Amino acid sequence: MSALATPVRRTPPAATRRTRGGVLPWLAVPALALFVAFGVIPLVGVLFLSFTSWDGLGEIQMSGLTSWRAVLGDPGLMHALWVTLLVMVVSWAVQTPASILLGVFLAGRQRYRAVLAVLYFIPLLLSQAAIAIAYKALLDPNFGLGAGLGVDLLIQDWLGEPVLAFSVVIFVVSWQFIPFHSLIYQGGVRQIPRSLYEAAEIDGAGRVRKFFSITLPQLKYTIITSSTLMVVGSLTFFDLIFVLTAGGPADATRVLALDMYKRGFQASLMGPASVIAVILVLVGLALALLLRRLGGRDANASQLEGA
Amino acid sequence: MSLTHTTKLRRAETLESEPHGHRRRRRRRRRPGSDGPNWLGGAVSWLWLAIVIVPIYWIFITSFKAQSSYYATNPLAPPTEPTLDNYRLVVESDFPLYFLNSLIVTVGAVVPAVAVSFMAAYAIVRGGGRRFLRGVNSLFLMGLAIPLQATIIPVFLIIIRLRLYDSLLGLVLPSIAFAIPLSVLILANFIRDVPKELFESMRLDGAGEIATLWRLALPLTMPAVVTVTIYNALTIWNGFLLPLVLTQSPDKRTLPLALWSFQGQYSVNVPAVLASVVLTTIPILAMYVIGRRQLLSGLTAGFSK
Numbered sequence: 001m002s003a004l005a006t007p008v009r010r011t012p013p014a015a016t017r018r019t020r021g022g023v024l025p026w027l028a029v030p031a032l033a034l035f036v037a038f039g040v041i042p043l044v045g046v047l048f049l050s051f052t053s054w055d056g057l058g059e060i061q062m063s064g065l066t067s068w069r070a071v072l073g074d075p076g077l078m079h080a081l082w083v084t085l086l087v088m089v090v091s092w093a094v095q096t097p098a099s100i101l102l103g104v105f106l107a108g109r110q111r112y113r114a115v116l117a118v119l120y121f122i123p124l125l126l127s128q129a130a131i132a133i134a135y136k137a138l139l140d141p142n143f144g145l146g147a148g149l150g151v152d153l154l155i156q157d158w159l160g161e162p163v164l165a166f167s168v169v170i171f172v173v174s175w176q177f178i179p180f181h182s183l184i185y186q187g188g189v190r191q192i193p194r195s196l197y198e199a200a201e202i203d204g205a206g207r208v209r210k211f212f213s214i215t216l217p218q219l220k221y222t223i224i225t226s227s228t229l230m231v232v233g234s235l236t237f238f239d240l241i242f243v244l245t246a247g248g249p250a251d252a253t254r255v256l257a258l259d260m261y262k263r264g265f266q267a268s269l270m271g272p273a274s275v276i277a278v279i280l281v282l283v284g285l286a287l288a289l290l291l292r293r294l295g296g297r298d299a300n301a302s303q304l305e306g307a
Numbered sequence: 308m309s310l311t312h313t314t315k316l317r318r319a320e321t322l323e324s325e326p327h328g329h330r331r332r333r334r335r336r337r338r339p340g341s342d343g344p345n346w347l348g349g350a351v352s353w354l355w356l357a358i359v360i361v362p363i364y365w366i367f368i369t370s371f372k373a374q375s376s377y378y379a380t381n382p383l384a385p386p387t388e389p390t391l392d393n394y395r396l397v398v399e400s401d402f403p404l405y406f407l408n409s410l411i412v413t414v415g416a417v418v419p420a421v422a423v424s425f426m427a428a429y430a431i432v433r434g435g436g437r438r439f440l441r442g443v444n445s446l447f448l449m450g451l452a453i454p455l456q457a458t459i460i461p462v463f464l465i466i467i468r469l470r471l472y473d474s475l476l477g478l479v480l481p482s483i484a485f486a487i488p489l490s491v492l493i494l495a496n497f498i499r500d501v502p503k504e505l506f507e508s509m510r511l512d513g514a515g516e517i518a519t520l521w522r523l524a525l526p527l528t529m530p531a532v533v534t535v536t537i538y539n540a541l542t543i544w545n546g547f548l549l550p551l552v553l554t555q556s557p558d559k560r561t562l563p564l565a566l567w568s569f570q571g572q573y574s575v576n577v578p579a580v581l582a583s584v585v586l587t588t589i590p591i592l593a594m595y596v597i598g599r600r601q602l603l604s605g606l607t608a609g610f611s612k
Binding site for chain 1: 360380551580
């Protein structure tokens with residue numbers, strides 16, 4: 001990953017002598033040590049643990065491919081993988097159009113911006129545990145909002161029906177994250193050169209035409225950034241689902257992260273749980289790489305054209 | 308979270324510069340091309356605002372209702388006889404202790420996390436030619452692409468072996484590690500924007516790297532440091548999985564975990580549960596009101612480049 005696009009400057013020899021060896025690498029050591037201890041080693045460790053059997057308390061014993069066979073032969077795995085991908089795709093499809101619309105709107109002039117901004121981001125500040133608890137009460141068919149208002153449409157067994165429970169999870173996720181993504185799009189829209197719009201106006205383009213011919217293409221890389229965050233982030237929805245539905249009803253919301261927790265910390269099967277974790281890592285890496293390929297190399301060329 | 312490609316992006320123009328295309332110039336219309344107000348966008352955003360606000364409003368007003376009246380009144384109507392009993396119940400049930408635990412873990416993790424991330428980001432930007440630092444940077448970028456929840460089982464094992472299970476320090480260490488990749492990325496993006504000439508002149512004045520970091524890079528990137536601090540504080544304050552897996556005793560609970568068990572205990576007393584939700588959110592709201600500008604502009608610059 002050539003993260004550092006800035007070419008190395010040839011410094012005069014005197015300066016090189018001063019910094020060679022030097023203090024710079026040492027500055028990175030504390031962060032590196034912590035990240036290796038609790039990030040890299042566990043990553044390798046999870047692969048190792050997937051070839052063992054461990055109940056979380058006693059001895060860890062090598063067990064070869066037993067856990068792998070158990071998990072890969074378990075229809076529950078395919079189901080969890082399917083639910084995970086479904087959550088990812090559906091939440092992306094719900095959030096992205098709404099976030100783009102909101103972002104475009106927020107980037108324009110409007111009154112009440114300050115008020116809007118303060119209120120918009122409140123959901124992002126709440127912990128997922130708190131949100132899940134509040135929604136559980138809110139959606140209660142007997143005592144929740146629907147019952148209180150007497151609106152029959154809202155009186156559903158929201159968390160007891162598979163399809164409804166899944167929809168609730170998507171809704172709550174969108175409720176929390178759309179504001180954040182609309183902020184990203186707002187930043188992207190503001191970087192689009194004004195001259196493009198002026199040229200389009202001279203050609204007589206209307207608002208809709210301008211949106212589809214200028215705004216959307218110019219937002220390409222913003223869309224990739226935002227989508228990457230959404231997609232990789234969706235792999236980490238744990239707190240919310242754990243508190244809201246605990247994976248139910250009938251495993252309709254049992255995503256991989258939850259599956260891992262349940263196998264490992266509730267059923268004391270750390271080996272199979274580690275297999276799930278490895279699969280989760282692979283899915284995350286594959287997605288990140290895929291999105292980077294889409295991202296291309298020179299992410300800002302288009303943004304600078306005609307500026 | 309993976310933002311790998313954002314690092315390759317253009318050396319950013321200064322953030323918070325005047326937004327392009329934001330102020331529409333009032334040119335004299337030559338043709339009917341200038342649009343009126345954006346009705347669709349406006350409608351969507353007001354609708355969304357309603358969707359956001361109604362649950363929050365409901366949480367807030369319900370927390371002041373007596374349990375007896377909760378089932379009897381219209382849920383969206385303000386309480387006829389507001390009561391603080393729910394809050395009293397929450398405060399008397401060990402919440403101050405959980406609050407303190409959350410505070411210790413958050414401060415204890417965020418301060419070191421931002422400090423070590425800043426040093427690493429500085430080293431990566433200034434010593435970008437060295438193979439070691441390039442490797443470090445790639446490692447952190449890889450960390451962004453991996454859902455760190457997936458490492459929870461080995462983290463649990465390591466914390467047990469370090470004899471830190473069920474201690475606040477056992478929560479702090481992994482929290483720091485998980486915060487590092489994104490913090491380094493954002494901070495490096497900002498340090499890269501400091502004009503090269505300033506570093507040159509510091510060096511000509513004979514300042515070492517530490518002095519340069521402290522007297523030049525840090526003051527100039529303060530907004531980014533604040534952003535990263537707030538962002539990490541938010542993430543760690545709201546963290547649920549680490550306390551769930553790494554602690555056991557009630558007196559080591561942090562707020563999100565306490566909320567969850569409180570909810571299990573008082574599930575019939577919805578107003579009290581919601582009062583606990585409100586109480587745990589107040590400190591974050593306070594922080595947000597203070598640092599809102601900083602956070603939003605910093606995140607925009609960090610992600611929308």
